Amino acid sequence: MNTKEANNKALALAAFDAAFNRRDPGAAERYWSPDYLQHSAHIPPGRDGLFNLIASLPASVKYEASLVMAEGDFVMLHGRFSGLPGPSWVVLDILRIVDGIFVEHWDVIQDEATRAGSRSGLPMFGDRFPD
Secondary structure (H helix, E strand, O other), X not given: OOHHHHHHHHHHHHXXXXXXXXXXXXXXXXXXXXXXXXXXXXXXXXXXXXXXXXXXXXXXXXXXXXXXXXXXXXXXXXXXXXXXXXXXXXXXXXXXXXXXXXXXXXXXXXXOOOOOOOOOOOOOOOOOOOO
């Protein structure tokens, strides 16, 4: 893996931790472009849409990454948002990074299956089912 891809992976992990776990108000300016394009069906447009959503989440919501992949300007994070009212979400986030800042985002979000709801018998995230 080249240095650009390693840096982009580290950047994505740091940004998601700052935004979703530490609720760092400066994260928007550090990690997300003012011209940020949001392709998610669940998040209002732009950087403000994302950070208004984060501000509205219960303090119990936490983000945990399990797999990070990078190629060129793109990073994919496979993660879990827990502490939501209802089931946790297992999410694949795809980010495009230019000059060390997020410029574009796509996601796929799915409620995390319980042991009883998993037809494969395997967890969707990590090596165990949610409590």
